[in-house]
Amino acid sequence: MRLVLANAEEQVSRDAVTYSAWGSPLTREGYLQRENRLRTHAWSRAELKMWLLCEAPGEVLASCETYRTDSFLRAPDGTLSAGDSYAIASVFTEERLRGRGYATKLMDLLAAELERASPRVHSAILFSDVGAPLYQRSGYRETPAWDWRFSPEPGEPSALVDRLLQDTDVGATLARMRRPDAPFFYWPTAEQVDWHIERERIYAELMPRPRPEANGAIAGDSTALWYMMGRTGTLMVLMLDARTAEQAAALLGTARRVAHRAGLSKVVLWEEPATAPLVAKVTGGTRELRDGSLPMIRPLRPGLPSPELTPIPRALWV
Missing domain, CATH: 3.40.630 (Aminopeptidase)
Structure with missing residues (x-):
């Protein structure tokens, strides 16, 4: 299994698959319009990537999106060190493929990829609607919600x-x-x-x-x-x-x-x-x-403070 960066055509194709999870109450056509508009928004154009877990060409086992976001580490003297963190969204495995560990494999491969993405990398953050255990297996820790x-x-x-x-x-x-x-x-x-x-x-x-x-x-x-x-x-x-x-x-x-x-x-x-x-x-x-949207953080570098100490406003959600 390998991690693949989706191209524009693959992103649109994946929208049709994820409608069952996130489309309601929009029609299928409305959902596809929503995804296109969000993907062409200025923030998405600059920071969004879609990732596919594949076993063979064209065979997608699971997928997710990442958005780069600014993060700051405070030194003991109060000075701030700016860095890059990555918000993970839309983690999805089709129902016929669930129960085989594909989402966990995706998260593990993605974390390794993100650790190499920037010399000033800090963390990955996601908002779980399926509880904590799935993502705990990949090194994520929840914050109060x-x-x-x-x-x-x-x-x-x-x-x-x-x-x-x-x-x-x-x-x-x-x-x-x-x-x-x-x-x-x-x-x-x-x-x-x-x-x-x-x-x-x-x-x-x-x-x-x-x-x-x-x-x-x-x-x-x-x-x-x-x-x-x-x-x-x-x-x-x-x-x-x-x-x-x-x-x-x-x-x-x-x-x-x-x-x-x-x-x-x-x-x-x-x-x-x-x-x-x-x-x-x-x-x-x-x-x-909170019911759903549980914030969970995975450090991508040593020495990051405990996730319990990190404030999470709703503006960070993806």
Whole structure:
């Protein structure tokens, strides 16, 4: 068995196979349109690769995608060392081929490939919907995964904050956000965040449904970015940089009002260590163990800090 980098034709061919896993509620045609648009997005064009596990030419046993993302290792004196990490997505084995260890073999060969991909490589990260054991066999370790859920509420969104943010504000918004005070962390680019918002645009067109009136907000020194998960009717907070409990409440209250006006069913925030104490003081939230999207990290170099210490905002998900 060997690892093969898919060409453009093979990528499209694989889309037709993976529709059964990730296509609903879109039609097959809609799913193929979605995959094409995501693949031609600026972030994907720069950072996406599809990998195939093959035994013979044209015989695909399993597949996955990788997206290069920026990561930072903090030295004891606080200085940051920039590096390359790789987010792994869409790990798939056809049902007729499951139970033979192909996904594990794919993960093992891919890790070896990624270790050679960059002289400043840090890690691989994935988000498991099948629990931890499958990926633990390939050296991945899970991080804590809790959600804060809020119900939508009526009201004027702009009344609670200084400014509502649009998709054109992502770059400037990221620049004002504080980077985590953690020994190791990932930090998305503006294109990476916009890739999520592109999903919002796609589902708004294909389902169809109205887009939310804002993709984030500013309250004092605090900032939030979010997008609509059209497939599930969720307003998902991508990043939250909250400096006080009051500002956290204002930002999440605005998200709830935006969700209500867009006809969405809930607001979801992935818990992070830095903001968890502030979010816990916001009334109306429920903290729940996350069902799916379990973050798991595999070091690709010695000396990487424990995955449990790494903050994982939703903007990192692929």
